[in-house]
Amino acid sequence: MLSKIYQRLYAYFGPQHWWPADTPFEVMLGAILTQNTNWSNVEKAIYNLKANNLLDPFRLNKIPHKKLASLIRSTGYYNIKTKRLKEFLSFFLNLYKCDIGKMKRQDIGMLREQLLAIKGVGPETADSILLYALNKPIFVVDAYTKRIFTRHRLLEENANYAQVQNFFMQNLKNEVKLFNEFHALLVRLGKEFCLKNKPRCQKCPLK
DNA sequence: GACCAGGCACATC
DNA sequence: GATGTGCATGGT
Numbered sequence: 697m698l699s700k701i702y703q704r705l706y707a708y709f710g711p712q713h714w715w716p717a718d719t720p721f722e723v724m725l726g727a728i729l730t731q732n733t734n735w736s737n738v739e740k741a742i743y744n745l746k747a748n749n750l751l752d753p754f755r756l757n758k759i760p761h762k763k764l765a766s767l768i769r770s771t772g773y774y775n776i777k778t779k780r781l782k783e784f785l786s787f788f789l790n791l792y793k794c795d796i797g798k799m800k801r802q803d804i805g806m807l808r809e810q811l812l813a814i815k816g817v818g819p820e821t822a823d824s825i826l827l828y829a830l831n832k833p834i835f836v837v838d839a840y841t842k843r844i845f846t847r848h849r850l851l852e853e854n855a856n857y858a859q860v861q862n863f864f865m866q867n868l869k870n871e872v873k874l875f876n877e878f879h880a881l882l883v884r885l886g887k888e889f890c891l892k893n894k895p896r897c898q899k900c901p902l903k
Numbered sequence: 904g905a906c907c908a909g910g911c912a913c914a915t916c
Numbered sequence: 917g918a919t920g921t922g923c924a925t926g927g928t
Contacts, residue, residue, distance in 0.1 A: 727909090730910090732923090733909080733925075734907085734908045734925090734926070735908085735909065736908095769924090770925060771924090771926095772908090773910090773923045773925085776911085776912090776922090777923090838910090839908085839909070839910085840909070879909090887909090891907085892908085
């Protein structure tokens with residue numbers, strides 16, 4: 697059933713080419729910056745960081761809070777997100793010496809626990825980093841995913857993150873490519889057809 | 904001007 | 917352990 701849904705979405709929208717970033721490090725920053733925020737707001741912040749030559753963990757770690765906050769202002773919650781970025785950077789530096797390869801070689805379960813231990817990294821952010829920055833096979837659950845599947849009565853209204861994630865991972869092949877594209881397609885579907893304030897959608901391609 | 908967007912931590916009951 | 921609240925900009 698899930699793979700049927702995936703096929704239909706893929707046929708309708710085509711490949712989504714996620715995550716929109718040049719490097720794994722940029723994915724990780726974007727994952728924090730996009731928390732409860734429109735992606736277009738994140739693009740502006742990433743642009744600012746790039747323009748200031750700060751898409752580098754060592755340089756980014758050194759700049760003062762105020763400076764970083766002003767650069768990511770467009771993403772909202774900029775004081776909190778500045779702290780979260782700093783928390784993430786010290787994790788990245790201390791445990792992995794800012795070495796993506798070293799992270800990729802780490803066991804996925806261990807890595808997920810380490811990411812979740814960072815203040816400001818919850819399940820969705822951790823899983824986005826695992827899947828989209830490190831190519832680890834894990835399904836990312838977000839607000840759209842829940843909304844789409846509860847509206848189609850395929851999930852309980854009160855299902856928690858782990859339950860939704862299990863629902864996908866137990867019913868799909870354990871493939872990075874599939875998890876990548878499926879989640880991206882669900883976000884695309886959500887943006888275009890499953891908005892919060894439009895509870896009934898006649899044109900939904902899943903119907 | 905209200906409502907929402909690719910969450911999360913923390914307080915309080 | 918469930919429920920509520922603060923965080924904040926930019927687009928519709």
